[in-house]
Amino acid sequence: MSTENSQTGTARTERTAAQITRAEVADVHQVLADHSRYWGDRDLRPLHQLALVQEFGSTCLAARDAEGIAGYLVGFVTPTGTGYVHLIAIRDDTRGSGLGRRLYAAFAEAAQREGAVRLKAITSVANTGSVTFHRSLGFEATVVEDYNGPGRTMVVFQRPLPFADAPAPSPSPSTA
Numbered sequence: 001m002s003t004e005n006s007q008t009g010t011a012r013t014e015r016t017a018a019q020i021t022r023a024e025v026a027d028v029h030q031v032l033a034d035h036s037r038y039w040g041d042r043d044l045r046p047l048h049q050l051a052l053v054q055e056f057g058s059t060c061l062a063a064r065d066a067e068g069i070a071g072y073l074v075g076f077v078t079p080t081g082t083g084y085v086h087l088i089a090i091r092d093d094t095r096g097s098g099l100g101r102r103l104y105a106a107f108a109e110a111a112q113r114e115g116a117v118r119l120k121a122i123t124s125v126a127n128t129g130s131v132t133f134h135r136s137l138g139f140e141a142t143v144v145e146d147y148n149g150p151g152r153t154m155v156v157f158q159r160p161l162p163f164a165d166a167p168a169p170s171p172s173p174s175t176a
Helices: 025-033 035-039 050-055 099-113 128-136
Strands: 002-004 011-013 019-022 061-065 068-077 082-090 118-124 140-144 154-160
Touching: 019 099, 025 035, 025 050, 025 068, 035 082, 050 068, 061 099, 068 099, 082 099, 099 118, 118 128, 128 140, 128 154
Parallel strands: 082 118
Antiparallel strands: 002 011, 019 061, 061 068, 068 082, 118 154, 140 154
């Protein structure tokens, strides 16, 4: 079944909801094989460290649908109780479906089971899509100079847990 996006006029195939489970090393290999479907022209392959999935498996998640990995989140809990999201990505044909929000909610639950009391993530200042997304989830965004080394300014996102109080997405404007 397909529906038409009222804002762009493009058809989009409806899918059954992706199932979120623990990520496996094989999932990372699949993501890397289709890297551009998740990250476009940005080459973030070096950030996909298999050790993170192997060592922090309870907080690394994959959302699977009929076509494979629809989205994924690699995260872990620090000794100080911070649930840190290292990577989150949604496949190009499933963006806008709420899957990123679902992955964050599942991560928040897993992180709380591991003792987390807050969530944290970072992105580049130029990644306005990530900034908008994280703010919609109730994160506070702070620009930090030299966060990732000299001249590497980053946006640092933080929010307390529980995640259940994350704001609901704004309704899309309707066109009549």
